[in-house]
Structure formats: structure tokens, C-alpha cells
Amino acid sequence: MSLAPLAGAAPQIASLVDPGALLATGGAVDGLRTAARVLAEGIGKGAVYFTIAVGLTLVFGLMGVLNFAHGAVAMVGAYLGGLVLVLVVGANTGTLATILVFFVALALVFAVTTAAGSAMEVALIRPIYDRTPTYQILLTFGVSLIIEEVARIVLTLRGIQPNPQWQAPMGTAPDVLLGRTELFGVGVRRLYLFEVAIGALVAVAVWAFLTKTLYGLYIRAGSEDTEMVQALGIDVRQAFTVVFGVGTGLAAVGGVLLMWDPIWGPSVLLSIDVLLYAFVVVIIGGLGSFTGTLVAAGIVGIADSVTTWLFTTGIVTFPGLSEVTIFLLLVVMLIIRPQGLYGVEEVGGH
Amino acid sequence: MIVGFALYPLAYEALLATPAAPFAEAFLPAITFMVVVLYTGLFAMSFDFISGYTGYLSFGHAAFYGTGAYFVVLAANGQVPGIPGGTPFMITLLLGAVVAGLLALVIGSVSFRLTGVYFAMITLGFAQVIYELIRSWGYVSTNPTEGATVSGDALAIGVPYVDALSLDVGRLTGESVENLLGLGIDLSTTVVSYYALGIVVVGCYFAMQRILHSPFGRVMIAIRENEERARAVGYPTYRFKLAAFAISGFFGAVAGGVFAAYSRSVAPDGTFYFLVTADALITTIIGGFGTLAGPVFGTLFTQGLEDVLSTESGGVATLLREGLPANVLEADLFGVSLELFVNTAVDGRAPLYLGIIFVLFVLFVPNGILGTLRDRLGGTVGKRLPDYLRRYRR
Numbered sequence: 001m002s003l004a005p006l007a008g009a010a011p012q013i014a015s016l017v018d019p020g021a022l023l024a025t026g027g028a029v030d031g032l033r034t035a036a037r038v039l040a041e042g043i044g045k046g047a048v049y050f051t052i053a054v055g056l057t058l059v060f061g062l063m064g065v066l067n068f069a070h071g072a073v074a075m076v077g078a079y080l081g082g083l084v085l086v087l088v089v090g091a092n093t094g095t096l097a098t099i100l101v102f103f104v105a106l107a108l109v110f111a112v113t114t115a116a117g118s119a120m121e122v123a124l125i126r127p128i129y130d131r132t133p134t135y136q137i138l139l140t141f142g143v144s145l146i147i148e149e150v151a152r153i154v155l156t157l158r159g160i161q162p163n164p165q166w167q168a169p170m171g172t173a174p175d176v177l178l179g180r181t182e183l184f185g186v187g188v189r190r191l192y193l194f195e196v197a198i199g200a201l202v203a204v205a206v207w208a209f210l211t212k213t214l215y216g217l218y219i220r221a222g223s224e225d226t227e228m229v230q231a232l233g234i235d236v237r238q239a240f241t242v243v244f245g246v247g248t249g250l251a252a253v254g255g256v257l258l259m260w261d262p263i264w265g266p267s268v269l270l271s272i273d274v275l276l277y278a279f280v281v282v283i284i285g286g287l288g289s290f291t292g293t294l295v296a297a298g299i300v301g302i303a304d305s306v307t308t309w310l311f312t313t314g315i316v317t318f319p320g321l322s323e324v325t326i327f328l329l330l331v332v333m334l335i336i337r338p339q340g341l342y343g344v345e346e347v348g349g350h
Numbered sequence: 351m352i353v354g355f356a357l358y359p360l361a362y363e364a365l366l367a368t369p370a371a372p373f374a375e376a377f378l379p380a381i382t383f384m385v386v387v388l389y390t391g392l393f394a395m396s397f398d399f400i401s402g403y404t405g406y407l408s409f410g411h412a413a414f415y416g417t418g419a420y421f422v423v424l425a426a427n428g429q430v431p432g433i434p435g436g437t438p439f440m441i442t443l444l445l446g447a448v449v450a451g452l453l454a455l456v457i458g459s460v461s462f463r464l465t466g467v468y469f470a471m472i473t474l475g476f477a478q479v480i481y482e483l484i485r486s487w488g489y490v491s492t493n494p495t496e497g498a499t500v501s502g503d504a505l506a507i508g509v510p511y512v513d514a515l516s517l518d519v520g521r522l523t524g525e526s527v528e529n530l531l532g533l534g535i536d537l538s539t540t541v542v543s544y545y546a547l548g549i550v551v552v553g554c555y556f557a558m559q560r561i562l563h564s565p566f567g568r569v570m571i572a573i574r575e576n577e578e579r580a581r582a583v584g585y586p587t588y589r590f591k592l593a594a595f596a597i598s599g600f601f602g603a604v605a606g607g608v609f610a611a612y613s614r615s616v617a618p619d620g621t622f623y624f625l626v627t628a629d630a631l632i633t634t635i636i637g638g639f640g641t642l643a644g645p646v647f648g649t650l651f652t653q654g655l656e657d658v659l660s661t662e663s664g665g666v667a668t669l670l671r672e673g674l675p676a677n678v679l680e681a682d683l684f685g686v687s688l689e690l691f692v693n694t695a696v697d698g699r700a701p702l703y704l705g706i707i708f709v710l711f712v713l714f715v716p717n718g719i720l721g722t723l724r725d726r727l728g729g730t731v732g733k734r735l736p737d738y739l740r741r742y743r744r
Contacts, residue, residue: 327482
């Protein structure tokens, strides 16, 4: 079951620079079309940002733990999901079957990482709840270091280079997703539509979990007032374990989604990248707020696509524009409204 | 402690001449690693100065390290307006540190309105913005993602404009001293750099120590313990925090500056990136959060581990490869030979073991090496050790 031969599979990366953007010059209709396309891409990117950030905000909302291992779990998710697809999907597998396998991989990865996350909460985080939040940050950061290095060792042993993207899983993306589709007169990359669909699915699932299940009730109550919930006789510790597990699982789901995206792709570097972007989204939306995360992901996604468009069309010649803009959003939000768009003032003690 | 650091190179050289050389090479850090200990230790100290003593986690501390490093390199290349190319390193080092201190004032003036997780996040945000800017700023060099290099002569630590009282540093460009003071001891370029950097680091250590033991330092600790009470007593805590942050940024930039002088090149990933701060954080926790000397012990520990696990100067991997019989090396281990496993899982894999040790420290030794030692002894090591020794002598 060696993976080494697969590492050399032909890379199938969609061009990062959008040819449509370069043609968009002059004309009111063209301008409108470009705006619509940039907006659509922004929503697609926003869906990705939402998926990688929602688990982080869920965990923080109830437990007040900023999980620094979030990115590392997403990285593991991307590799595990890629592994499943590479093993199952062959050259003859149909489009529908591939997408079916994708969902199976999604469910499988979610189940595995949720269990692992719960175990981690019980074994490592539970003993230090009574310490200052700094120690929870430190602990999860240490865990993320370990996960990252173990991933590097496994990848090196299996002959897959650690740093560059592992191309094989991206090769399994069905051709349908690589094309474009006409939507309101503009060509939108189908991968973005797919990502929006997954993002919406995750959003609905998390929303249902929060509002329709008992644990969701605990979380919403617990993020308002943990002590009161405890006083009402609810075992908050058990709720913590479940929520940390689900949050970890959602991080991995985000990772699986990134696996097919040519901008990200499975790589060890995902660990830090996902973590930093998830932080931005969660802080802008308000730590612990589900609606906030949704809105903030949209804002960050659109800001990303607008600045990317500005750079690719040559209006701005500064290559780091979109990263700088995203982190500036974080800084500006913390200056003018530290609790975020929908955050509660007391959360996180600022 | 300082004496130990001063005598280490000589002891290391002496050990290499004895039959125990392979083991010494494998388990003792080489001098090149000890130089790294010096500047990363100083940076970790500056991080601890603000984070450990006022309780505000400065997650963007790499911004100051990077400022110091880039300022020195750009000034040496004559790229900083107003500073001619040949300005002595000690002056550019100081200027860079002042710039970083001012930067800390700017960042701090908005950041100190927040506390806890939010303070950590806003400083991280600032550092990331600067990191992304530097990475794409064409002025720095033609390839800004790779950073910049010093193109001119070696940079010297010492008294500016007095050649006899300054020493060039750098692994390749530094000065070597032969027959030191007629004692028959030759010092290589690395060892000379080690001592030159050591002088700067020790100076900074005493300066920070002095500040922390002054009334100003007591207010910093008061802020960590109970900021509201400190304010109620009448201290303008905002100004104290800001001043402490600026001092911390100043010394962080000095660390970056001496690093740049020694390595003669800077890259965004090695200076401004989040992981630079994370390294300082790890060493500070292992050494002892809230003890100024702790980070140095932590750095010594982590760099020692890294040296033992890397093959650059003979480490465990080399020892295993040479020491184990061939059939053991070729033994099958889940489909890969043990030799390959050693190569990948031991060689250069320090972050893994460091991560495990770090997690164990957070769980079981939250005060770090020095903090726990002080708790056990009931005071600082220097004050309590004589008592303990006296007890055992009886």
C-alpha cells in the first residue's frame, strides 16, 4: 500500500490567474460582469474561510479555549481525505461516484478526528481548565507542533515530500469541477460553486446542531453563562468533550474541502495558514458567535477576491496585497470594535 | 552562569581532543549552536520581559526582532535614508533598536486598550501585516521573499571608530584571534563571534535585570498580578505597559541586529514570521515564564536538543548510523528500514521532541526549569545555593 508512485501523478491545477479578469476592460456591462464575477469568487472563497473557521469559534464560544491545534487538524484532514480519494478513485471512476467518495471521505475524516479531538480534550485540556487561558493556548500550540512533525515524518518515510503540495489528490477532482459555468451572464469556476455548496451544508449542519440538539442548547447557554448552566445540573465537562471533538472534526472537514482547491491543496504549511486565516475570520465575526463567523467569512472572502482581482489586472502592482488587506482587517476590527461584529462584550476578557 | 558560558568553548575544544570525542560531539552543543543560543536567548528574554512580567502575551514580538535585523542589514547596505553606508554597526544597532522601540509605542498605543486573547491577536495581526509587507517590498532586495544580505565588509561589535576595541563577527567574515594575550590560545572566527555577541547579550541582560528590580519593574509585576488594584493605588498602568513594551521591543531589536550581523543575511520567514515568536514562547515556557534568566536556560535546552538531533556537527543520528551493526540498521520496521527511520525520525526532527517536551512542561512543570528550581530552593539560585551547599558540607 505504498503511496510513493502516486506522488508523481500528473498535476491538474487550474490556472491561478483568471483569464477572464484580464479581458475585463472598459464598458459598463463588462464592468458589471466583472463585479459579479469577483463577488461570486468572493463568496466561494468565503465558503472556504467559513468552513475552516467555524469549529474554532464553536470551541471558543463554549469553553473559552483558543485551539491553536485547529490548523494542524485541518492539515491532517486534507491528507486523510486525499488518501481516501487517491485509494478509491481511479481513472475510470465516474463524476458522480467521485463526488460520492468525496462525501464518504468527508464523513470518515469527521468521525475519526472528532473521536481524536474528544480524546485530546479528556487527556490534555481537562487537567488545566483552572489555569489562565494562556496555558490552554500554549498546550494546544504544543499539540499542533507534534501533529505537524509527525505528519512530516510520515510523509518523508512514504516518499512524499513534506513542503510542496501533494498533487495526487487534486488529480482526483472530477473534470466537471474544473470547468466554468454560466451564471447570470458571467463564467464562474464550478469549484467555487461546489465549495459554496459544501460551506452551506456545513453551515446548516452546525446551525441545526446549535439550535435543534440538546448539546447545542448547552453550548448556547454555556457561552452566555457557564456557571449558571452548571448550577442547573448540567454536566458541562461532558459537553466540553463533545464540543471540542466536534470543533476538531469541523477543522478536518475544512481540510478535506481545501484538498481539491488549487490555491491551497494538501501541504504541511496548511497548519499555520489555516490557523492564521481562521483567527482573522473568528475575531472579525466575534469570538464564539456563529452568525458572526458566517458574515465575517463572507467579508474576508470578498476582500480577498477583490484584492486578488486588483492585483491580477495590474491596477495595484503589490503582490502581497490580499494577505496585507486580510490582516489589516483583523487589526482595524480589533481597534474599532474588539468584540467583533456579533461578539458579546465579556467574552475573552478584553 | 556567565562564567560557565565564557569557559564553554575552551572546554568543548578540550573535550574534542580526548577519547570521549564522538560522544561529546553527539551530545554537547557545538559553538555554532551556542552563538544561536545567545541571540535567540536574548530575543526570548525580551519576549519574557513584556509577557512574563506584565502578563500581556506579545504574539507579534517577531516584528521587533525583524525590525532590528532588517535595519542593520539595510543600513550596512546604505539603504536607510540619512545613514551613510559605512556607519559602524554598534550605532546602526542602537538606531534600529530605537526604531523598534518607537514601533512598539505605536503598536502598543492601540493594543494596550485590549487584554487577554485580544491583545495577543492584535499584536499578531500587526506582525503579520508587517511580515506580508516586507515579503513583497521590492526596495529591500530584488527578491524580497528571500530577504536581503549584507554586501559590504564584516560588521564589528565593540567601541565605534576604535579598531583595537572592536571585533568583526560572522562565521566566515569574522576575525580570528591567534595566541590570545600570549597565553597560546587560538580563537576561531566562530568563537570570537561567540564572545563578541556574548558581551552584547550580557549587557542587555544586566540592563533588563536593573529595570525589573527598579520600582518600575515592581509596577510591571503589579500589573500582572492585579492590574485593577495597581490602577486603584494610583499608577497610570497604561503608560507603564507602554513603556515596558517599548523597552521590550528595543531589546528584541538588539537581538535581531546581532543575529543579522552574525548571519549577514535576513529573510522574512526567519525574522518577522509568527513562528519566530512561537520559538521564543516555547523557550520561555520551558526555561521559566516570568524569570529573566529562564529563557536563556530554555534556549540552551532547546538548541541543545536541536544540535543533538541534527547531523551538522555530529549528533545522535550520526552516532546511531556509525555505532549500530548493519543488520540492525536494515531491520524491517513497518515496511521501511531502520536506517531510513533514523534518518527521518531522528535527524533534524527536534521540533517533534520539543513539542512533546513542551506539552509535558505546560502540563506538569508550568513554572519552567528556573521557576521550579526557585520554588524548591525558596529564592533565587544565587542567593540560596550557598546555604544548601553549607548544609551538605556538614
